[in-house]
Amino acid sequence: xxxxxxxxxxxAWWFAGGEPRLGALDLGLMLGFVALLLAGAWFAExxxxxxxxxxxxxxxxxxxxxxxxxxxxxxxxxxxxxxxxVVALGGVxxxxxxxxxxxxxxxxxxxxxxxxxxxVNGTIIARFKLQSFIITLATMGIVRGCVFLYTExxxxxxxxxxxxLGATLIGVVPLSMMIMLACxxxxxxxxxxxxxxxxxxxxxxNEETVRxxxxxxxxxxxxxxxxxxxxxxxxxxxxxxxxxxAQPSLGFAYELDAIAACVIGGAALGGGxxxxxxxxxxxxxxxxxxxxxxxxxxxxFYQDIVKGAVIIVAVLLVETKRRKK
Amino acid sequence: MTPFLQMSxxxxxFGGTQALxxxxxxxxSGEVHAIVGENGAGKSTISRILTGAVQSDAxxxxxxxxxxxxxxxxxxxxxxxxxxxQHANLVPNLSVAExxxxxxxxxxxxxxxxxxxAAHRQVEQILESIGFEGINVRRRxxxxxxxxxxxxxxxxxxxxxxxxxxxxxxxxxxAQDDLTKLFTLIRRLREQNVLxxxxxxxxxxxxxxxxxVTVLKDGALVGTVDPRETQRDELIRLMVGRPLQDIFxxxxxxxxxDILSVNSLSRTGVFENVSFTVAQGEIVGVYGxxxxxxxxxxxxxxxxxxxxxxxxxxxxxxYRPRSxxxxxxxxxxxxxxxxxxxxxxxxxxxxDNMSLASFAAVSRMGVIDRRTQSELVQxxxxxxxxxxxxxxxxxxxxxxxxxxxxxxxKWLLTNARLLLLDEPTRGVDVAAKKEIYTxxxxxxxxxxxxxxxxxxxxxxxxxxxxxxxxxxxxxxGEFSSEEATEENVLACASGGGKGTHAH
Numbered sequence: 001x002x003x004x005x006x007x008x009x010x011x012a013w014w015f016a017g018g019e020p021r022l023g024a025l026d027l028g029l030m031l032g033f034v035a036l037l038l039a040g041a042w043f044a045e046x047x048x049x050x051x052x053x054x055x056x057x058x059x060x061x062x063x064x065x066x067x068x069x070x071x072x073x074x075x076x077x078x079x080x081x082x083x084x085x086v087v088a089l090g091g092v093x094x095x096x097x098x099x100x101x102x103x104x105x106x107x108x109x110x111x112x113x114x115x116x117x118x119x120v121n122g123t124i125i126a127r128f129k130l131q132s133f134i135i136t137l138a139t140m141g142i143v144r145g146c147v148f149l150y151t152e153x154x155x156x157x158x159x160x161x162x163x164x165l166g167a168t169l170i171g172v173v174p175l176s177m178m179i180m181l182a183c184x185x186x187x188x189x190x191x192x193x194x195x196x197x198x199x200x201x202x203x204x205x206n207e208e209t210v211r212x213x214x215x216x217x218x219x220x221x222x223x224x225x226x227x228x229x230x231x232x233x234x235x236x237x238x239x240x241x242x243x244x245x246a247q248p249s250l251g252f253a254y255e256l257d258a259i260a261a262c263v264i265g266g267a268a269l270g271g272g273x274x275x276x277x278x279x280x281x282x283x284x285x286x287x288x289x290x291x292x293x294x295x296x297x298x299x300x301f302y303q304d305i306v307k308g309a310v311i312i313v314a315v316l317l318v319e320t321k322r323r324k325k
Numbered sequence: 326m327t328p329f330l331q332m333s334x335x336x337x338x339f340g341g342t343q344a345l346x347x348x349x350x351x352x353x354s355g356e357v358h359a360i361v362g363e364n365g366a367g368k369s370t371i372s373r374i375l376t377g378a379v380q381s382d383a384x385x386x387x388x389x390x391x392x393x394x395x396x397x398x399x400x401x402x403x404x405x406x407x408x409x410x411q412h413a414n415l416v417p418n419l420s421v422a423e424x425x426x427x428x429x430x431x432x433x434x435x436x437x438x439x440x441x442x443a444a445h446r447q448v449e450q451i452l453e454s455i456g457f458e459g460i461n462v463r464r465r466x467x468x469x470x471x472x473x474x475x476x477x478x479x480x481x482x483x484x485x486x487x488x489x490x491x492x493x494x495x496x497x498x499x500a501q502d503d504l505t506k507l508f509t510l511i512r513r514l515r516e517q518n519v520l521x522x523x524x525x526x527x528x529x530x531x532x533x534x535x536x537x538v539t540v541l542k543d544g545a546l547v548g549t550v551d552p553r554e555t556q557r558d559e560l561i562r563l564m565v566g567r568p569l570q571d572i573f574x575x576x577x578x579x580x581x582x583d584i585l586s587v588n589s590l591s592r593t594g595v596f597e598n599v600s601f602t603v604a605q606g607e608i609v610g611v612y613g614x615x616x617x618x619x620x621x622x623x624x625x626x627x628x629x630x631x632x633x634x635x636x637x638x639x640x641x642x643x644y645r646p647r648s649x650x651x652x653x654x655x656x657x658x659x660x661x662x663x664x665x666x667x668x669x670x671x672x673x674x675x676x677d678n679m680s681l682a683s684f685a686a687v688s689r690m691g692v693i694d695r696r697t698q699s700e701l702v703q704x705x706x707x708x709x710x711x712x713x714x715x716x717x718x719x720x721x722x723x724x725x726x727x728x729x730x731x732x733x734x735k736w737l738l739t740n741a742r743l744l745l746l747d748e749p750t751r752g753v754d755v756a757a758k759k760e761i762y763t764x765x766x767x768x769x770x771x772x773x774x775x776x777x778x779x780x781x782x783x784x785x786x787x788x789x790x791x792x793x794x795x796x797x798x799x800x801x802g803e804f805s806s807e808e809a810t811e812e813n814v815l816a817c818a819s820g821g822g823k824g825t826h827a828h
Binding site: 016017193194195196198199201202205206208209210211212213214215216272273 | 627629648649650652653654659661666667668669670671672673674677680681682684685688691692693695715717718719735739
């Protein structure tokens with residue numbers, strides 16, 4: 001009796017929008033992911049070891065956080081090319097002041113700096129209605145330059161707890177992974193349960209409608225970029241903590257993997273589509289591919305080729321489906 | 326003898342709307358064939374299928390008895406089929422001459438460069454030959470008026486000597502004297518054995534120019550008649566399928582206090598010196614040709630654009646909106662002309678779309694209270710009768726009429742006291758139209774003030790307590806519902822007669 005009600009409720013929830021929450025394509029992509037894992041187990045003995053799993057999780061955190069911020073920006077119909085530089089900003093700043101301020105305050109400063117960079121991006125783009133591609137291309141250079149102004153040499157702080165953020169394991173699961181998942185949960189809540197979040201999603205679908213609904217579009221868009229900056233800086237801090245050293249060249253070209261993860265996860269460049277769950281899936285898929293190819297000892301340029309091919313196939317599948325609708 | 330054009334069994338579906346249901350249509354060369362029907366009857370769709378702009382789901386097209394597959398606009402053009410669209414599709418940053426000759430510019434030696442002087446001469450000749458000289462061919466298309474743009478479209482279509490020319494409501498933007506020139510042109514093309522489809526819902530024009538009239542209703546063929554043998558009333562009955570007054574709600578209007586008063590409102594180059602009032606419970610209609618400034622006035626009242634001079638008062642208090650936010654705060658909402666481009670977020674659910682303008686009412690401390698939201702949205706969806714009543718459904722999957730109900734519900738949730746409606750029933754089928762009229766009638770009955778902008782004259786005449794007529798950015802007439810007739814309002818809008826008091 002009770003279970004029947006449960007099943008009916010589940011069905012109602014699953015088909016709430018008139019079609020299943022996950023269509024054949026989504027399930028297909030997931031099957032592909034499972035196949036990837038199985039292939040991993042088959043070809044690389046070291047794949048399903050506790051050690052490698054922990055490693056894999058630690059590795060995906062950096063791109064995971066950046067992609068989450070990128071998703072917010074893509075949902076508004078924009079793109080944030082400056083994330084790689086902001087990763088460096090967050091990482092270098094965190095390492096640079098950790099010894100004086102302590103870990104907590106240093107992290108706060110680093111993330112705030114990233115948020116500020118994002119806020120500047122978003123405000124310029126939304127206030128003057130400029131193309132995000134151009135503005136973030138410019139700030140990508142500016143922020144990178146500032147990072148080199150701050151330090152031209154790698155920084156490795158001596159603070160005893162410096163490496164905790166990136167290296168601590170709780171069981172098999174890294175602390176950084178938990179932080180990342182918490183961020184995913186928060187952003188999911190923001191996008192699905194708050195007025196500002198729903199407005200973010202709606203702006204990518206139709207900005208004029210949102211403006212005419214009396215919503216402050218400029219503030220909503222600026223918030224998306226600000227969150228992207230904050231998440232990228234957090235990613236940078238975790239990354240340098242994991243590596244133990246902060247290079248000013250950190251995060252170079254990271255924007256590409258982040259865009260790729262969003263797109264594999266079903267996000268539509270130009271706005272109007274994308275989800276937190278999909279992005280997480282994209283991040284994991286890219287992470288597993290990287291990890292596997294590393295384990296099997298494939299040279300990095302082959303990895304780039306494989307990743308590129310995966311992106312094209314995923315986008316082809318997702319876009320063909322979208323156009324059919 | 327086989328007719329020149331035979332279309333048979335043409336069907337087309339757009340999302341949830343069956344735009345055409347197995348329509349058969351035949352027409353001959355040297356004929357002016359009018360296609361009439363209400364908004365959403367399928368007039369534009371069948372033309373676009375003929376030109377290859379959209380593909381039919383079923384049906385055949387035969388030219389001179391030969392089966393043709395018009396699967397793209399290019400094939401349509403090669404077959405000599407041209408259309409003058411209702412909304413001109415000119416390239417805004419090219420000149421008039423470049424637009425007319427797009428893809429066929431005259432070139433100099435060896436075809437290495439474009440001979441601009443020749444192009445200008447050629448287009449001047451074309452304009453002259455169709456009787457519309459006086460447009461500067463060097464001017465950028467973006468700087469033309471709506472009427473001039475339509476003329477350029479016509480020149481573009483005629484310049485390639487088409488065998489079939491389709492004109493989609495040219496009179497929506499052309500004033501009386503231009504329309505006279507257009508009729509002269511059409512008659513000349515008819516003599517040259519061109520088949521002309523003339524789409525319109527103005528009966529006077531059909532009687533002036535058409536040899537045959539095909540009536541469409543809700544996407545189906547009602548019949549093809551000879552206008553010389555068919556009375557006006559009979560034609561209206563064919564178009565609407567029932568006497569007109571039945572689809573408009575009956576209501577008793579009692580004048581309340583003024584909600585909105587507008588005084589000498591102006592915006593340079595768009596409209597000038599516009600003054601009027603809207604009272605509680607009153608439905609005020611605004612009629613005018615496209616480009617007459619009616620939508621722009623409403624946008625200024627809603628704060629989407631800014632007026633440069635003049636003043637507005639809402640319930641007696643000075644009102645200067647700088648954004649739609651200000652307007653909503655003052656209790657003014659606007660249903661915009663184009664649902665898809667600025668009324669809805671098609672990919673999002675009914676729930677999201679309906680509460681987009683009233684998030685504050687359903688959230689606590691920056692978090693949406695899903696239960697309150699569901700209750701409010703569901704109640705409103707029931708009130709305006711959205712079908713299906715599933716609030717999680719993406720609005721892109723609803724029919725046009727139901728989409729419009731969602732937009733209406735969105736504004737009702739803001740507790741507005743004044744509703745600006747810009748073409749609320751465009752592209753909506755008759756049944757949904759009636760429901761929307763009923764909803765508007767209810768709102769007025771409850772004391773809401775309504776400004777109804779429409780180019781559907783029967784709609785304005787059937788719904789409004791008072792109507793204003795705009796022409797070229799000015800308010801040129803005002804009629805009470807008793808004095809307004811189709812003839813005098815039309816004449817006033819296109820420059821002929823006058824209303825009771827011209828401003």
